[in-house]
Every structure is written in structure tokens, then in C-alpha cells.
Amino acid sequence: MSNFFGLISEWFESIPRIPLAEWTDTMIAFLTLHLRGTTRAISEVLQTYIVGLQDLLTIIPPLLLILLIVIIAWRVAGKSVALLSALGLLFILNIELWDVTMQTLAMLIIAVFLCVLIGLPLGILAAKNHTVHRIITPILDFMQTLPAFVYLLPAIPFFGLGVVPAVITTLIFAMPPVIRLTNLGIKQVPHDLMELGESFGSTFFQILFRIELPLAKSTIFAGINQCIMLSLSMVVIAAMIGAKGLGGIVWSAIQTLNMGMGFEAGVALVILAIILDRITQSFGR
Amino acid sequence: MESKLIVQHLTKIYGNNTAKAYEMLKQGLPNDEIRKKTKQVVGVRDASFAVNEGECFVIMGLSGSGKSTLLRCINQLIKPTAGKIILDGQNLAILPSKELIEIRRKKIGMVFQRFALLPNRTIVDNVAYGLEVQSMPRDERYKKSLAAIEMVGLKGWEHYYPANLSGGMQQRVGIARALATNPDVLLMDEPFSALDPLIRQDMQDELLEIQKKLHKTIIFITHDLDEALKIGERIALMKDAQIVQIGEPEDILLSPATEYVARFVENVNRSKALTASTVMMKPRSIIHPRTGPRTALHLMEKYGISSLFVTDQQGGLIGYIKPEDAAELINQGIKKLDTIIKDDAPTTNLDTPLSDLLEILAHTKIPVAVIDEQNILKGVLVRGAVIAGLAGERMRFDE
Numbered sequence: 001m002s003n004f005f006g007l008i009s010e011w012f013e014s015i016p017r018i019p020l021a022e023w024t025d026t027m028i029a030f031l032t033l034h035l036r037g038t039t040r041a042i043s044e045v046l047q048t049y050i051v052g053l054q055d056l057l058t059i060i061p062p063l064l065l066i067l068l069i070v071i072i073a074w075r076v077a078g079k080s081v082a083l084l085s086a087l088g089l090l091f092i093l094n095i096e097l098w099d100v101t102m103q104t105l106a107m108l109i110i111a112v113f114l115c116v117l118i119g120l121p122l123g124i125l126a127a128k129n130h131t132v133h134r135i136i137t138p139i140l141d142f143m144q145t146l147p148a149f150v151y152l153l154p155a156i157p158f159f160g161l162g163v164v165p166a167v168i169t170t171l172i173f174a175m176p177p178v179i180r181l182t183n184l185g186i187k188q189v190p191h192d193l194m195e196l197g198e199s200f201g202s203t204f205f206q207i208l209f210r211i212e213l214p215l216a217k218s219t220i221f222a223g224i225n226q227c228i229m230l231s232l233s234m235v236v237i238a239a240m241i242g243a244k245g246l247g248g249i250v251w252s253a254i255q256t257l258n259m260g261m262g263f264e265a266g267v268a269l270v271i272l273a274i275i276l277d278r279i280t281q282s283f284g285r
Numbered sequence: 286m287e288s289k290l291i292v293q294h295l296t297k298i299y300g301n302n303t304a305k306a307y308e309m310l311k312q313g314l315p316n317d318e319i320r321k322k323t324k325q326v327v328g329v330r331d332a333s334f335a336v337n338e339g340e341c342f343v344i345m346g347l348s349g350s351g352k353s354t355l356l357r358c359i360n361q362l363i364k365p366t367a368g369k370i371i372l373d374g375q376n377l378a379i380l381p382s383k384e385l386i387e388i389r390r391k392k393i394g395m396v397f398q399r400f401a402l403l404p405n406r407t408i409v410d411n412v413a414y415g416l417e418v419q420s421m422p423r424d425e426r427y428k429k430s431l432a433a434i435e436m437v438g439l440k441g442w443e444h445y446y447p448a449n450l451s452g453g454m455q456q457r458v459g460i461a462r463a464l465a466t467n468p469d470v471l472l473m474d475e476p477f478s479a480l481d482p483l484i485r486q487d488m489q490d491e492l493l494e495i496q497k498k499l500h501k502t503i504i505f506i507t508h509d510l511d512e513a514l515k516i517g518e519r520i521a522l523m524k525d526a527q528i529v530q531i532g533e534p535e536d537i538l539l540s541p542a543t544e545y546v547a548r549f550v551e552n553v554n555r556s557k558a559l560t561a562s563t564v565m566m567k568p569r570s571i572i573h574p575r576t577g578p579r580t581a582l583h584l585m586e587k588y589g590i591s592s593l594f595v596t597d598q599q600g601g602l603i604g605y606i607k608p609e610d611a612a613e614l615i616n617q618g619i620k621k622l623d624t625i626i627k628d629d630a631p632t633t634n635l636d637t638p639l640s641d642l643l644e645i646l647a648h649t650k651i652p653v654a655v656i657d658e659q660n661i662l663k664g665v666l667v668r669g670a671v672i673a674g675l676a677g678e679r680m681r682f683d684e
Contacts (some may be wrong), residue, residue, distance in 0.1 A: 192401040199360055200415040200466070201390030210417070216403050 037156040057102035077282035088271035104245035123182025158217030174230035181223025185216025221284030295368035302326030328354040339500040343517030351526040394463030402447040409443035415466040433461040453484040565664030578614040
């Protein structure tokens with residue numbers, strides 16, 4: 001018996017090591033060489049939008065912008081959330097973190113917008129087509145569990161340093177819940193409501209827009225809410241490759257052991273997270 | 286009468302390789318054997334029937350008998366494996382999807398067992414759904430929807446949400462939605478099965494009322510024989526994916542085609558399907574007013590009955606007499622019955638259902654006279670025969 005296992009292990013050891021690391025390196029080098037033109041072009045465009053939005057948010061007088069956000073919060077989520085937003089944002093303004101918070105917010109808006117733009121159709125497709133669902137599911141698992149650092153660095157050769165690779169890595173990390181929950185929300189639409197749509201002569205898109213999406217709304221918004229929260233948690237990690245904003249402050253505070261500064265930026269991040277969470281949650285209702 | 290909808294040799298086999306199973310089916314193999322050999326399940330097997338314009342056609346069967354599948358094959362929610370569904374001369378089974386959508390929008394309405402209302406829409410927007418997908422302008426579709434809502438008796442509820450309404454009201458919305466597009470054909474998939482018995486009866490009555498006004502061609506699915514007998518002008522009974530009998534309610538009750546139908550019918554509340562004409566006795570004791578009291582008394586004694594109907598020469602009902610009054614006349618030596626004829630005889634029509642007769646019978650001591658529109662005495666109802674009818678015996682009290 002032991003002889004048998006001896007033989008097996010001898011045979012196993014004779015198999016050469018699979019050079020996954022080398023393959024990855026070669027692959028990235030290959031892709032960098034051939035895709036760089038495209039990715040750099042994407043990077044340029046994204047850069048323009050993100051910086052544009054950052055400029056816009058910082059150009060508006062802070063108090064005016066706070067008033068706007070509070071009005072939105074009040075209309076969408078009610079009095080208490082509006083009050084919370086007012087106090088939180090005024091506090092951020094008071095501790096002089098307004099501009100960096102707006103940088104973070106701009107990055108976040110672009111990242112979440114792209115997540116929804118790509119994730120929503122993919123989620124619908126996955127709900128409608130079994131093959132798409134089976135292909136997408138392992139990819140989503142991969143995106144959610146692969147440590148961010150592993151794809152953070154390879155993003156640099158493609159998109160350069162700065163805010164763009166930060167947004168791209170945020171996309172990878174934060175898009176899965178949008179896809180998953182869109183898929184779930186649409187699959188949960190009761191069968192007889194689908195039959196209702198069909199039997200009254202609805203087209204594919206009429207069923208999608210008049211029955212499925214409205215009924216899946218709260219589930220989809222739960223996905224978008226998750227997406228925002230995950231994006232915020234990527235802010236600090238993304239700062240390591242040159243994204244500024246609140247993450248940048250935290251990152252430099254860590255490097256300089258400046259605990260007070262780090263805590264301030266951290267609290268600002270939490271305030272931003274809570275306001276966005278409450279507002280998007282009420283959208284879903 | 287013109288057939289509005291004709292279903293010919295409709296077969297639905299579920300599975301991924303239906304061709305072989307269909308071959309077996311055509312060779313006459315039973316469903317179970319087909320399932321064992323090919324793993325394909327027969328949903329509907331060679332169903333054929335024709336529904337007339339304005340008719341209410343009921344398809345009845347227990348769950349799993351294939352009745353819902355059959356209904357869904359009609360508007361192609363389920364694609365049949367074989368067979369034709371001909372609506373106004375057009376075979377829906379081979380219609381391109383664009384034309385099918387048009388047919389579904391304009392010609393066929395559907396009502397669902399669990400109502401299938403959109404919870405995020407108000408009642409009026411639910412009712413307007415079918416018009417909305419036809420891209421009808423808002424004002425116009427609201428106008429039509431409000432008319433449909435009024436027809437089902439929900440006026441004033443149009444801006445509420447389905448969750449605010451009771452089950453019965455929700456199904457009224459479902460019916461209004463199906464009526465709003467003004468289709469020729471209504472497909473109703475166990476529409477009242479999810480409702481409480483009392484509300485179910487109200488809804489059945491209401492459907493019959495609406496049908497009196499609109500004369501839609503209705504295909505109505507149910508597992509409840511009482512409901513089938515009440516609603517259906519004709520009934521198709523399904524078992525194991527097959528139609529085992531088609532006929533008018535009375536045919537099904539009185540001459541079940543198979544053992545299965547007979548067993549199904551055994552438990553039915555017969556009072557709803559049988560009418561006065563099926564259980565009445567021949568009026569064996571008619572006399573004319575000129576007959577003397579002695580003859581009358583003699584007839585009553587002979588048959589052992591306690592009252593006697595009196596008719597004119599044409600058979601028209603005049604009234605009835607009682608033996609004690611006849612005896613009194615004999616004592617007084619009067620030869621004519623005129624003075625003792627009572628004209629308050631309980632009467633009923635030929636097509637009065639038994640359920641209504643029971644009440645009349647309960648409140649009268651003398652038999653009930655069954656008369657036609659010309660007041661001609663057609664028969665007599667006595668308690669014994671009515672109860673026998675309820676018990677399922679088809680008795681004829683012919684002499």
C-alpha cells in the first residue's frame with residue numbers, strides 16, 4: 001500500500017510546476033503591448049470626465065451644494081435623513097475636508113455610474129439567458145474574491161497612475177452586486193405577471209420596462225447601494241495608486257503615522273457613506 | 286351557429302425531445318408508457334373542440350389534468366407540440382410573433398387565478414395595461430379603463446393600489462383589465478378558485494350578468510363542478526391530459542360518458558344543474574271545472590293525494606281543490622267545483638333550478654305546479670321526486 005502511494009507521489013513530483021505566475025506576466029506584457037493604445041485612450045476620456053466632475057463639485061459654493069444635497073435627501077428620504085446630511089456635510093466643511101471629499105464623491109459617482117451602466121444590462125441578460133448566467137457567475141466570484149492588490153498594480157501599465165486605474169479597480173470590485181441583484185430581482189418577478197405581460201401582447205421591451213424592472217426596482221437598488229458601499233471601501237486602497245481625495249489623506253496619514261488626520265478623513269468617509277446609503281435605500285422603496 | 290374558436294388535435298408534450306414521444310402518442314401508447322420510455326410528459330393529448338361565438342365554454346378537470354396547459358396553448362403562452370388553434374379562421378399556432386402580439390392585444394383577454402395585478406400600479410393603471418402596450422394615448426385609455434372599472438362595480442377605487450383591495454375586488458380588477466381592450470375571446474384560468482366560497486358565488490353571478498350584456502366568447506377553466514355547471518353552456522371534462530366528455534351540463538350529469546365522469550359527478554351539488562323539468566311528475570290528476578266533486582274526491586282517494594289541480598280544456602292552470610272542500614260540496618248537493626277552486630297554487634317554471642325549488646317546496650303543503658309561458662300545466666313537483674333527483678336517481682313517475 002505504502003509502495004502504491006510512493007509510486008503515485010513519485011509520479012506527481014515528476015510533473016513540472018505549472019508556471020501560472022510566468023504565464024500571467026507574459027500575458028500582461030502581451031496585453032500591455034497590444035492593448036495599451038486602447039486602454040490609454042479610454043483612460044484619457046475617463047480622466048476628462050472625472051476631473052471635470054471634480055472641478056464642477058468644487059466650483060459650486062459648498063453651502064449651495066450642501067443645500068442641494070439636503071433638499072434631495074429631504075425629498076427622497078425624509079426629514080431625519082435631511083437633517084443628518086446637513087449636520088454631516090457642515091461638519092466636513094468645518095474640518096476643512098470639503099474639496100477632498102468632493103474629489104472622492106466625483107470618483108465615486110463616475111465609478112457607480114459605470115457599474116450600473118455595465119452591470120444592469122449584464123444582470124438582465126443573465127436573468128434572461130441561462131448560458132450567460134453560467135458564464136458570468138464564476139467571473140463574478142473571481143472579481144469579488146480576488147484581493148484588490150492583485151489587480152491594482154497591473155492596472156497601472158494599462159491606465160497609468162492616478163484616478164483612472166482607481167476607478168477601474170473600483171469597477172471590478174463593486175460591480176458584481178449590481179449584476180447579481182439585478183439578475184435576482186428580475187428572476188423573482190412572479191411567473192403570472194410575466195404571463196400577464198405576454199398574454200396582453202407586450203413586446204420583450206414592454207415586459208422589461210413596464211413589468212420586470214419596476215418590480216425588481218427595490219432589489220436592484222439594494223445592489224446599487226451595495227455597489228456604493230463597496231466603492232467607498234475601495235477609496236483608500238485606490239489612493240495607493242495615486243487617486244487623491246479622502247483616501248489620499250488616509251493613506252498619507254498612515255505613512256506619516258498622523259493618527260488625528262487619518263481619523264478625520266475616516267470620519268468624513270463614514271459620513272459620506274451614511275448619507276449615500278440612506279438616500280439610495282429610500283430610492284429602492 | 287358560427288364557431289368562433291376551433292381547437293383541432295391539440296397536443297402538448299413537455300420535454301426536450303418531443304418528436305419521438307409524439308410518434309408514440311400517435312400510435313396510441315398511453316401517457317405513462319410514453320413518460321417511462323422517453324422522459325417526456327404529455328400535457329395535453331389530442332384535444333379537439335369548437336366554441337361558438339358568445340358561448341361560455343368551461344374546461345373542467347382536477348389539478349394536473351392539463352386544463353391550464355390547454356388554455357395557455359390557445360393564446361400561445363405555451364407553444365403546442367401539434368394541432369391547430371383556429372380563431373376567426375386564423376391558425377394561431379403558426380402565426381408569426383408580430384401578428385400573434387396583435388391578436389393578443391386586440392382579440393384575446395386573459396384572467397388569472399392569482400389575479401396577476403401589478404402591485405406598483407394603481408387600479409386604473411392596472412386596468413389600462415393592455416391599452417398601454419397598444420400605445421393608446423393616456424386620456425383615451427383612462428376613459429376606457431374607467432368604463433371597465435365601472436362595469437365590474439369598482440367605481441371610486443381607481444386610484445387605490447391592489448394591496449388596498451380584498452381578493453374578490455382584486456379579481457374584479459383582473460376582469461376589468463381583460464374587458465378594457467374589448468377582446469372577442471376571454472380566457473379565464475380558474476378565476477374564482479382563490480376566493481372564499483360566498484364571494485366566489487357573487488363573482489359567478491356577476492360574470493353571468495356581464496356576459497348577458499357583452500356576449501363574449503369565454504373559455505373558463507375550473508376544477509369545481511358546481512361552478513362549471515353554473516357558468517358553462519357546455520363543459521369539457523379533462524382527465525390525464527385528455528378531454529373525456531364534452532356536453533351541456535345536464536348531459537354530463539345525467540349521462541356521464543365514462544366511469545371517471547360518473548365519479549366526478551357523484552359529489553356534485555345536483556340542485557344547481559337539475560331543473561324542474563327533469564324531476565317533475567306527469568300531471569296525472571287534472572280535472573276540468575265542470576267535473577263534479579264526487580269524481581274529484583274519487584281521484585284523490587284513488588291516488589292517495591291531498592289536493593288536485595284544475596285546468597281548462599287547453600291545459601291552462603286554473604287552481605286546485607282540497608278534498609275536505611269537495612266533501613262539503615257533496616254534502617250541500619252542489620255539482621260544480623267553481624266555488625271551491627283556490628287560485629293560490631304554488632307555481633314554477635320548467636327551467637327553475639332545483640336549488641330554488643327546495644325553498645318553495647319547504648313552504649307549501651301541496652305539490653308545486655310546473656307551468657310554461659302560456660300558463661299550461663306541464664307537471665307536478667312532489668317532495669319525494671325532488672329529493673330523489675338530488676340523490677342522483679333519475680326517476681320518472683310516469684304511469
